[in-house]
Amino acid sequence: MSAQIQLPAQIRIGGGAVRELPALLRELGSVRPLLVTDPGMVELGHARLVEGILTDAGLPVSTFSDTEQEPSSASIERGVDAFARDHFDALIALGGGSAIDSAKAIGVLAFHGGRMRDYAVPNDVESSGIPLIAIPTTAGTGSEATRFTVITDSDSQEKMLCRGRAFLPAAAIVDYEFTLTAPARLTADTGIDALTHAIEAYVSRRASPFTDDLALAAMSHLAGNLDRACSTPSDRDAREAMMLGACQAGMAFSNASVCLVHGMSRPVGALFHVPHGLSNAMLLPAVTRFSAAAAPERYARCCVAMGWCGPDTPAPEALAALISGLEALNRRLEVPGPEAFGIVREQWFAHLESMAAQAEASGSPANNPRVPTREEMVALYTEVWGNA
Numbered sequence: 226m227s228a229q230i231q232l233p234a235q236i237r238i239g240g241g242a243v244r245e246l247p248a249l250l251r252e253l254g255s256v257r258p259l260l261v262t263d264p265g266m267v268e269l270g271h272a273r274l275v276e277g278i279l280t281d282a283g284l285p286v287s288t289f290s291d292t293e294q295e296p297s298s299a300s301i302e303r304g305v306d307a308f309a310r311d312h313f314d315a316l317i318a319l320g321g322g323s324a325i326d327s328a329k330a331i332g333v334l335a336f337h338g339g340r341m342r343d344y345a346v347p348n349d350v351e352s353s354g355i356p357l358i359a360i361p362t363t364a365g366t367g368s369e370a371t372r373f374t375v376i377t378d379s380d381s382q383e384k385m386l387c388r389g390r391a392f393l394p395a396a397a398i399v400d401y402e403f404t405l406t407a408p409a410r411l412t413a414d415t416g417i418d419a420l421t422h423a424i425e426a427y428v429s430r431r432a433s434p435f436t437d438d439l440a441l442a443a444m445s446h447l448a449g450n451l452d453r454a455c456s457t458p459s460d461r462d463a464r465e466a467m468m469l470g471a472c473q474a475g476m477a478f479s480n481a482s483v484c485l486v487h488g489m490s491r492p493v494g495a496l497f498h499v500p501h502g503l504s505n506a507m508l509l510p511a512v513t514r515f516s517a518a519a520a521p522e523r524y525a526r527c528c529v530a531m532g533w534c535g536p537d538t539p540a541p542e543a544l545a546a547l548i549s550g551l552e553a554l555n556r557r558l559e560v561p562g563p564e565a566f567g568i569v570r571e572q573w574f575a576h577l578e579s580m581a582a583q584a585e586a587s588g589s590p591a592n593n594p595r596v597p598t599r600e601e602m603v604a605l606y607t608e609v610w611g612n613a
């Protein structure tokens with residue numbers, strides 16, 4: 226059986242790679258790009274750095290910085306309005322996953338028209354028409370290399386998964402120097418998100434030998450450097466490895482899909498505004514415990530790749546080491562449970578059924594080695610509350 230692999234046509238990766246932006250734009254035939262970013266990037270000076278690179282290359286500078294964390298469909302429509310104000314011929318996305326996800330959605334909506342909900346799963350979108358260069362500033366979502374975006378419906382507050390080649394950037398610039406200023410909390414949350422991508426891509430029912438190698442390499446880079454990147458933000462080697470691992474994990478899960486952790490995590494983020502990586506981290510140990518017996522060899526190899534057990538460790542011991550390792554990682558990185566995060570108990574339990582229904586509707590749980598019933602997802606949400 227063959228596997229279908231879709232990747233950005235170009236990836237420039239390494240310290241200082243952002244300087245190659247004008248060359249990439251030339252290759253794409255763009256002379257009037259719109260920079261899509263967020264207020265944080267403006268405040269940090271990263272947007273100004275990119276604008277300066279464009280100016281030095283004789284390119285016009287236009288910036289839309291009104292994107293949101295956990296972007297809403299209303300914010301995407303504002304971006305589409307900004308794109309329509311001039312004859313823009315490409316998009317540059319600068320920021321974390323939210324800015325890149327926003328630019329992907331703006332590109333699709335600007336080209337095809339309609340509303341964001343029209344492009345949510347199960348409707349795949351294959352042609353964008355507007356080239357996008359993604360420049361991630363966190364080692365996390367891997368969105369620069371994926372054919373997915375996640376947009377929250379402003380009417381229903383549902384996190385909509387949108388997928389298809391139209392959401393895959395034409396090119397990515399992966400420059401770890403942007404991450405040197407990321408604080409520990411952001412580094413931890415985004416790093417655990419990337420680690421979750423790698424694990425889920427590896428255990429997914431849709432994994433292939435191509436994605437397996439990427440996922441295992443990503444796990445090694447991420448687990449081996451996450452603590453260092455959090456404790457010593459200026460550690461260039463750790464930052465570079467994290468950025469590489471996050472990009473590899475993105476390439477892996479874009480072609481193998483994510484599974485139950487992400488399926489259950491999206492409703493938590495949408496309803497309770499928990500940052501994406503943090504809601505993944507809350508769920509990862511419990512979901513791994515739930516799933517491990519359905520693919521023991523696969524989960525055992527994850528543990529080996531992360532350096533948490535030796536290659537000859539019998540699978541049952543490796544599974545135990547994996548689960549205790551994930552729990553210990555959460556403790557070291559001070560991941561709160563739902564209650565410690567500030568979620569009201571009654572609210573959490575009132576939404577168990579609707580969260581499970583939304584998780585199931587996203588399709589991600591169906592990729593899990595053990596496909597849960599809705600009742601089992603309700604039980605997992607209940608367990609995760611109890612672990613707090």
Ligand SMILES: [Fe+2]
Pocket residue numbers: 366418419422487501
């Ligand atoms: Fe994710």
